[in-house]
Amino acid sequence: MKTIHNPKKEHWSELLRRPTRTFKDIETTVDDIFKNIQQSGDDAVLKYTSMFDGVDLENIEASKSEIENAESQVSDELKSAIKLAKSNIHKFHEAQKTEPVKVETQPGVTCWQAKKPIQKVGLYIPGGTAPLFSTILMLAVPAKIAGCSEIVLCTPPNKEGKINPVTLYTAQLCGIDKVFKVGGIQAIGAMTFGTETIPKVYKIFGPGNQYVTVAKQVATTFDVAIDMPAGPSELLVVADETANPEFVASDLLSQAEHGVDSQVVLVSTDEQTIVDVQKAITKQIEVLPRMEMAIKAIENSKFVLMKDDASASELIDFYGPEHFIISTKDDDFYVENINNAGSVFIGKYTPESAGDYASGTNHTLPTNGYAKQYSGVNLDSFNKAITYQKITEEGITRIGEAVELMAEAEGLQAHKNAMTLRINEIKNK
Amino acid sequence: MKTIHNPKKEHWSELLRRPTRTFKDIETTVDDIFKNIQQSGDDAVLKYTSMFDGVDLENIEASKSEIENAESQVSDELKSAIKLAKSNIHKFHEAQKTEPVKVETQPGVTCWQAKKPIQKVGLYIPGGTAPLFSTILMLAVPAKIAGCSEIVLCTPPNKEGKINPVTLYTAQLCGIDKVFKVGGIQAIGAMTFGTETIPKVYKIFGPGNQYVTVAKQVATTFDVAIDMPAGPSELLVVADETANPEFVASDLLSQAEHGVDSQVVLVSTDEQTIVDVQKAITKQIEVLPRMEMAIKAIENSKFVLMKDDASASELIDFYGPEHFIISTKDDDFYVENINNAGSVFIGKYTPESAGDYASGTNHTLPTNGYAKQYSGVNLDSFNKAITYQKITEEGITRIGEAVELMAEAEGLQAHKNAMTLRINEIKNK
Numbered sequence: 001m002k003t004i005h006n007p008k009k010e011h012w013s014e015l016l017r018r019p020t021r022t023f024k025d026i027e028t029t030v031d032d033i034f035k036n037i038q039q040s041g042d043d044a045v046l047k048y049t050s051m052f053d054g055v056d057l058e059n060i061e062a063s064k065s066e067i068e069n070a071e072s073q074v075s076d077e078l079k080s081a082i083k084l085a086k087s088n089i090h091k092f093h094e095a096q097k098t099e100p101v102k103v104e105t106q107p108g109v110t111c112w113q114a115k116k117p118i119q120k121v122g123l124y125i126p127g128g129t130a131p132l133f134s135t136i137l138m139l140a141v142p143a144k145i146a147g148c149s150e151i152v153l154c155t156p157p158n159k160e161g162k163i164n165p166v167t168l169y170t171a172q173l174c175g176i177d178k179v180f181k182v183g184g185i186q187a188i189g190a191m192t193f194g195t196e197t198i199p200k201v202y203k204i205f206g207p208g209n210q211y212v213t214v215a216k217q218v219a220t221t222f223d224v225a226i227d228m229p230a231g232p233s234e235l236l237v238v239a240d241e242t243a244n245p246e247f248v249a250s251d252l253l254s255q256a257e258h259g260v261d262s263q264v265v266l267v268s269t270d271e272q273t274i275v276d277v278q279k280a281i282t283k284q285i286e287v288l289p290r291m292e293m294a295i296k297a298i299e300n301s302k303f304v305l306m307k308d309d310a311s312a313s314e315l316i317d318f319y320g321p322e323h324f325i326i327s328t329k330d331d332d333f334y335v336e337n338i339n340n341a342g343s344v345f346i347g348k349y350t351p352e353s354a355g356d357y358a359s360g361t362n363h364t365l366p367t368n369g370y371a372k373q374y375s376g377v378n379l380d381s382f383n384k385a386i387t388y389q390k391i392t393e394e395g396i397t398r399i400g401e402a403v404e405l406m407a408e409a410e411g412l413q414a415h416k417n418a419m420t421l422r423i424n425e426i427k428n429k
Numbered sequence: 430m431k432t433i434h435n436p437k438k439e440h441w442s443e444l445l446r447r448p449t450r451t452f453k454d455i456e457t458t459v460d461d462i463f464k465n466i467q468q469s470g471d472d473a474v475l476k477y478t479s480m481f482d483g484v485d486l487e488n489i490e491a492s493k494s495e496i497e498n499a500e501s502q503v504s505d506e507l508k509s510a511i512k513l514a515k516s517n518i519h520k521f522h523e524a525q526k527t528e529p530v531k532v533e534t535q536p537g538v539t540c541w542q543a544k545k546p547i548q549k550v551g552l553y554i555p556g557g558t559a560p561l562f563s564t565i566l567m568l569a570v571p572a573k574i575a576g577c578s579e580i581v582l583c584t585p586p587n588k589e590g591k592i593n594p595v596t597l598y599t600a601q602l603c604g605i606d607k608v609f610k611v612g613g614i615q616a617i618g619a620m621t622f623g624t625e626t627i628p629k630v631y632k633i634f635g636p637g638n639q640y641v642t643v644a645k646q647v648a649t650t651f652d653v654a655i656d657m658p659a660g661p662s663e664l665l666v667v668a669d670e671t672a673n674p675e676f677v678a679s680d681l682l683s684q685a686e687h688g689v690d691s692q693v694v695l696v697s698t699d700e701q702t703i704v705d706v707q708k709a710i711t712k713q714i715e716v717l718p719r720m721e722m723a724i725k726a727i728e729n730s731k732f733v734l735m736k737d738d739a740s741a742s743e744l745i746d747f748y749g750p751e752h753f754i755i756s757t758k759d760d761d762f763y764v765e766n767i768n769n770a771g772s773v774f775i776g777k778y779t780p781e782s783a784g785d786y787a788s789g790t791n792h793t794l795p796t797n798g799y800a801k802q803y804s805g806v807n808l809d810s811f812n813k814a815i816t817y818q819k820i821t822e823e824g825i826t827r828i829g830e831a832v833e834l835m836a837e838a839e840g841l842q843a844h845k846n847a848m849t850l851r852i853n854e855i856k857n858k
Contacts, residue, residue, distance in 0.1 A: 023650050078838055081831035088534035088828070095532045096542060103524045105517035105789035113525060113790075116768050118802045130840030166838060202802040217650060220658065221452050225802040229649065244854070250847040257843040289842050335817065339545050346819040349855075351847040354820055357835045358828045360534035361542075361816040373547045373631040373654040375814035385804035387790040388764065390775040391783055399517070399787045402510035406786045409507055409595055411559030413718050414686040418679040418780040425673070426778075 001278045003271070003303040006311075015302065016319045018368055019232060019261050026214040034189045034218065041195035048186035055161045060197045062163055062179040070168035082170055085358040086137050092360035093142040096379035108395025115383040117147040118225075120199065122191035123176070124206035124216075127156035127183055131164040132207070138362050138377065139205045140174035146382035151176050152199060154191060156183020184208075188215035192224045203227070205377065207364065227377055231368030234263035235352060236321035238312055238334060239277065241270045243327035244348050248273075249280030251325055251351050256297035257290040263367075264301035265319065267312050269328075274303050313337040320371040323352045342371045393426050430707045432700070432732040435740075444731065445748045447797055448661060448690050455643040463618045463647065470624035477615040484590045489626045491592055491608040499597035511599055514787040515566050521789035522571040525808035537824025544812040546576040547654075549628065551620035552605070553635035553645075556585035556612055560593040561636070567791050567806065568634045569603035575811035580605050581628060583620060585612020613637075617644035621653045632656070634806065636793065656806050660797030663692035664781060665750035667741055667763055668706065670699045672756035673777050677702075678709030680754055680780050685726035686719040692796075693730035694748065696741050698757075703732050742766040749800040752781045771800045822855050 007015050036044040042060060050056050071079075102112040123139045126132055136153065143151050153176050155163055163181055171179050180198050182190055188208075194200030203225040204216055216226045235255035239248045248266065255264050268274050281298060288294050306312035313334055316324065320340030327348050328334065335346065342365030343355055355361045364377035375381070391399075400423045407415035436444050465473040471489060479485050500508075531541040552568045555561055565582065572580050582605050584592055592610055600608050609627050611619055617637075623629030632654040633645055645655045664684035668677045677695065684693050697703050710727060717723050735741035742763055745753065749769030756777050757763065764775065771794030772784055784790045793806035804810070820828075829852045836844035 078834050081834040084828065084831045085835065088538070091534045092530075092532050092540045092542075095530050098527065101521075101524045103521050103789065105520045109517070109783075109788050111521045111789045113521075113807065119768060130838075132839060134835055134839060220649070221646060223798060225799075246850055247847070247854075250843065250850050254841070254843040254847045257841060284843075284846065288846075289840075294843065339548060341815055344815060344817045346817060349822060349825050349851055350818055350820040351851065353832050353836055353841075353844040353847045354538075354828060355816075355818055356832075356844060358831045359538050359818050359820065359824075360532065360540045361818055366813075369652060370654075371813070371815075373813060375812075376816060378542065378814050378816075380809070380814075383804075384795075384800070384802060385807050385809075386770055386773060386800075387784075387805060387807075388773045388775060389779055389784055389788050389790055391779040391788065393778060395788075396778050399513065399783060402513045402787045403782050403785075405507050405510040406514065406563055407782055409559075410561060410563065411718075412683070412686060412782075414679065414683040414713075414723065415782040415785060417713065417717075418676070418683045418782045421675055421679050422778055422780060 001281070001298065001303060003274050003305055005305045006307050007304065012315060012318050018263060023214055023217070026211055027218060030185050030215045030218045033185045034192065037186060037189035037195065038193045042197050045182055045186050045190050045195055045198070049157070049182060052184055053156050054159050055157055057157065057161050057181055060180050060182060062168060062181060067168050067172050067179065070165035070172065073165035074169045078166065079169070082137070082173065085134070086141060086173065088358055088360035089137050089141045090145070093145050093379045106395060106398040108392035109389070109399055111387065111389045113385050113387050115380070115385050117149070118203050118382055118384060119148060120150040120201040121148045121382060122201035122204045123151065123153045124187055124204060124208055124212060125153060125155040125167060126208055127158065131155065131167045133166045133170040134357050135206060135364065136167065136170045136174060138364050140176055142377065142379045143382045144175055146379055148382055150199060152178045152180065152191070152201065154180045154182045154187035157181035185211050185215040188212060188219055192219040192222050205364070227364060227381055228366055228370060228374045232261040232263060233258045234322040234367055235325065236265040236267065236316060236319060237325040238267045238316060238328060239273055240268055240328045241273055242329045243273060245273060245276035245280045247348055247351070248277045248327060249284050252301065253281060253284055253288065253294055254351070254353055255323070256294040256301065257288060260293055260296040262297040264297055265321070266303045267306055267316060269306055269308055269312055271305055274305060278303065309333050320369045322365045322367045322371060325350070325352060340372045342366045342376050396422050396426055430710070430727065430732060432703050432734055434734045435736050436733065441744060441747050445694070447692060452643055452646070455640055456647060459614050459644045459647045462614045463621065466615060466618035466624065467622045471626050474611055474615050474619050474624055474627070478586070478611060481613055482585050483588050484586055486586065486590050486610055489609050489611060491597060491610060496597050496601050496608065499594035499601065502594035503598045507595065508598070511566070511602065514563070515570060515602065517787055517789035518566050518570045519574070522574050522808045535824060535827040537821035538818070538828055540816065540818045542814050542816050544809070544814050546578070547632050547811055547813060548577060549579040549630040550577045550811060551630035551633045552580065552582045553616055553633060553637055553641060554582060554584040554596060555637050556587065560584065560596045562595045562599040563786050564635060564793065565596065565599040565603060567793050569605055571806065571808045572811045573604055575808055577811055579628060581607045581609065581620070581630065583609045583611045583616035586610035614640050614644040617641060617648055621648040621651050634793065656793060656810055657795055657799060657803045661690040661692060662687045663751040663796055664754065665694040665696065665745060665748060666754040666756065667696045667745060668702055668756045669697055669758060670702055671758045672702060674702060674705035674709045676777055676780070677706045677756060678713050681730065682710060682713055682717065682723055683780070683782055684752070685723040685730065686717060689722055689725040691726040693726055694750070695732045696735060696745060698735055698737055698741055700734055703734060707732065738762050749798045751794045751796045751800060754779070754781060769801045771795045771805050825851050825855055
């Protein structure tokens with residue numbers, strides 16, 4: 001674990017480089033699969049599920065009895081934990097509701113903005129041995145609050161054609177309409193075009209590997225929106241001598257266990273803190289079940305010593321971390337000065353894992369520096385804002401002439417005429 | 430002008446089909462130009478400007494004196510009109526500011542959401558004989574309110590290497606930092622990668638032809654966000670016997686003059702209204718300077734008679750129009766029942782052109798059915814929402830165990846450990 005001392009600005013870009021994405025290589029595969037799903041619907045979905053997931057399904061959709069039986073296979077403790085998390089996520093996202101914004105910009109010119117739910121949404125949940133059921137809470141809870149009328153979920157089946165019971169239990173708890181045993185590119189394609197069984201949706205949410213990520217991006221060229229482009233998960237911790245090195249090490253490791261391409265960065269203004277954190281990592285990493293993965297991610301991690309809080313915050317803002325933990329003597333300084341971060345965890349008792357599961361904030365967040373321009377998933381991710389306006393005769397007299405002049409200057413005579421006819425009718429009354 | 434009577438639901442999709450987009454054909458051209466700009470920066474920009482705009486520029490950036498001289502070339506009447514529009518747009522978008530949302534989800538677990546501006550934004554304004562300076566107001570005014578720190582504008586030069594003075598005047602009035610004489614794919618590429626002269630931005634806004642549209646979509650695969658994908662402009666009017674057929678005809682024509690692929694739809698529950706509107710169109714179209722374009726767009730337009738308001742509103746919601754004018758005896762019925770529309774104009778004195786220029790609402794809106802899942806440009810288009818959380822010792826005791834259980838169930842032991850270390854430290858105090 002090498003520490004970089006006060007890197008010069010011209011080296012920040014190289015130092016904090018994220019792994020390159022391979023959009024073009026995967027795009028051809030996505031194009032093929034999408035074309036097949038467009039043409040053959042369910043048949044294509046079943047073919048790819050057999051090919052990639054190694055299982056020949058009889059039914060794409062999870063049956064009622066499968067869903068009902070799931071509950072008994074989840075421990076009561078875990079069910080309580082999931083319910084507590086759901087309740088907190090509900091509280092935080094419910095509070096994000098906004099009233100319509102109404103303004104009379106001129107006498108007789110009333111404009112307002114109101115939000116309406118995106119009616120059909122699709123949630124993608126990766127499978128594997130340890131399914132990310134927590135992501136169902138993060139997506140379905142705000143979708144329900146927004147009032148989306150159709151919420152479907154796709155997740156890959158295991159080799160027996162089954163979905164993990166915790167996934168099914170959580171989906172049912174959240175009131176998801178339909179659960180489909182489809183993963184990967186074929187799941188994104190099915191929700192993009194619709195098949196006999198899987199409905200076409202207007203927006204697709206959820207994490208996934210690089211195939212899913214590219215498929216989601218390609219889906220946006222077919223009239224479907226996505227939550228955000230995704231990359232490997234990231235954590236940046238800023239810590240100084242007031243931090244607990246054991247805690248910091250455990251946070252960095254909780255990021256490192258996600259995968260070998262996880263981005264783990266520690267920034268400090270205190271050299272001893274870095275040394276102590278590195279020691280704690282060496283100790284803690286040995287007992288982790290996912291140790292091998294974590295070791296590789298830690299090898300790629302960066303430990304950066306900066307000379308003061310100002311230069312540290314500049315470096316952090318340049319990076320724009322997905323997760324950002326602050327454990328310093330002046331946490332507020334970083335809260336105020338960092339513009340680019342997905343979710344911010346403040347103080348020594350606020351580990352990232354709190355927000356990953358149960359505090360109430362969303363864990364679907366912008367990676368890959370996208371915190372510079374994307375929000376994490378929030379209530380408005382499931383809404384669209386529509387504007388309305390109503391103009392009276394008085395309103396026409398206030399803005400009519402300006403509209404005529406501007407339309408004429410843009411060479412749009414029919415735009416002008418639409419206003420002129422109204423002005424004349426009012427004049428001739 | 431053919432009228433379709435009570436079309437069956439299974440024919441709606443065909444009836445209201447929008448023009449197919451040609452993403453793949455243009456993508457190769459975009460890839461080439463992007464690659465060249467990445468490699469050669471300004472040199473490539475100058476080469477493509479010479480090739481596509483037919484002018485060899487000495488300076489890519491508009492000079493101070495060009496900008497200052499522009500003001501004297503704009504009439505005082507037009508300047509007043511632009512200022513009135515700007516003031517209304519400012520009022521409506523300023524009202525969209527939101528306070529941070531703060532919730533204590535459990536005692537000791539405080540979560541909040543706050544918006545921060547996207548620091549660097551790029552605005553694209555199409556050129557041509559009649560430049561759309563009104564779009565500068567629609568993009569720059571909310572960008573300024575949000576607090577974006579760098580706002581740059583790209584617009585193609587004319588054959589003399591100049592930018593229309595109204596464009597320059599409006600840009601200066603809105604406080605835009607830099608104006609570049611670059612159009613088309615090369616403008617989007619330059620703002621995506623940055624060149625020696627043109628800064629890389631985090632998000633690109635603005636309309637454009639199909640080349641610009643595909644370039645923006647490709648830009649999203651290079652760490653840049655865009656306002657929304659775009660298609661030809663659209664207007665749907667629902668009108669009955671209480672509407673003024675002359676007004677309705679003028680509104681439909683104001684859409685038709687945008688281009689031959691403009692989408693113009695009239696829905697009515699009254700057959701005579703359709704007949705009267707068609708007559709008024711025939712009369713009004715003859716005096717339009719852009720008559721030829723309008724005639725072609727009207728040929729492709731749809732006049733649909735529906736049996737009642739309920740079926741009419743269902744058809745409209747299926748279509749999801751960018752602009753939606755309501756002129757009926759029960760306007761509120763449509764306001765309440767339509768879920769999918771970009772901007773809604775209510776009543777006979779509310780032409781689309783009011784919102785295009787001066788009422789205060791934004792005119793950068795979702796076309797191509799995207800009203801189903803995208804908002805038009807609004808204040809939040811220039812912000813991102815960041816979440817924050819701070820947990821106390823009490824908070825840890827409230828949610829710590831749930832986090833441990835969920836992390837373990839997802840097989841993420843290091844996530845669990847980050848919480849366990851804190852729980853133990855508190856216990857041992």
